[in-house]
Amino acid sequence: MSEWVNVKAADGHELSAYVAKPEGEPIGALIVVQEIFGVNASIRSVADSYAKDGFLAIAPAIFDRFERGLELTYEGEDLKKAFDLYGKLNPDTQLLDIAAAYEHVKGAGKGVAILGFCYGGLMSWVSATRAEAHKMQLDCCVGYYAGGIGKVAAEEPTCPVLLHFGAEDSHIGSDQIDAVRNAHPEVEIFLYEGAGHAFANHARTDYKAEAAKLARERSLEFLKEHVA
Template identity: 70%
Template sequence: MGSFTTVKAADGHELQAYVATPEGTPVGGLVVVQEIFGVNKSIRGVADAYAKDGFVAVAPAIFDRYERDLELGYEGEDMKKAYELYGKLNPDTVLLDVAAAFEEAKARSGKDVGVLGFCFGGRMSWLAATRGEMVKIQPACTVGYYAGGVGNVATEEPSCPVLLHFGGADTHIGSDQIEAVRTAHPEVEIHLYEGALHGFANEMRAEYDQEAAKLARERSLTFLKTHIA
């Protein structure tokens, strides 16, 4: 189990970040970027799991700029609020918060740091690779799960290796988004999971696909250890 700490972005904004640390010497650092539901039980679980694999995992609370201590579910009023807050997010500002978490992971691990995110966080992991210089970070690699809107920024140039996971039956992300990345960057590693829906890797969502999630997790861990550890 991890705990929350306070980190400070370059513009002076202070935000909470969930930090999970390994028992032994870290193999590296990892920023875990949330979906649009806050640093909830699912995201904390991801951080805890990667800590067990040897990473110092830091999950920044990117909604802290609008509301503190926010933890949302995936239905009803929580879903409505999530989308309302999502509409306020500016990726370049969020990148400042990602960078603050990145520096925390780097300081605590003493090693290189990767970025991994889900949905909106998946898009942010892509932008951490392409716009990291803007916020003075250099990820060793990034991993994005069902990165919404990635096709709109596909022509941007990553500065590090990138791995992307998509559900083959994802109705939120069209095949054109995936093809845009493939066309612009054939070197980017992309995996498509047949029959898997948006959110397939989150066991707290109805769309959870155990088989696809397990395979994607194995691929992500191998990728991270290859480029960081």
């Protein structure tokens, strides 16, 4: 079962969030952070899939600060709009929205995890490193192709972290991945040969089914180990 709810950030901003509920009592909560295309069908399907695995999943609409109800595709004018909006994003502001989602689900099950894709992967990382400043107690973090992570690699995560990258990602250089490895050898990092950027999104041209399946299996195992 799923529904849209409204949550309020610490600065007073109200945003919508997509909530997917499991059939029974949740084993834990999962915050799903979008790419730069809004809480579109792809992100909702991620939340729905983890709800089937027993998590109470919530996907905050971080673009509501610019335009409510925004759902973008991956080409044409939508792609241009997505990159225009990307230039307006500020992790410190988006953390307020993620913290609002956290407050909504924090009592579900044994703990709370965060998982994100692309910009959402970056936000998952900074949520893990800056959680205490936003009164979040995250049990683990999963990031898919976290663009720009190299710039914040020196920050110290407050929970276990798992990161996925395509070995052929043209958007994220190996230097960014190495920056995390060098700063945090304890962080689990998986590279997927033959996979590019957004390899886990079935709606995008970079989708690699085998890599996506393996990454999903690893993510679920990691989440259950640290949350459930």
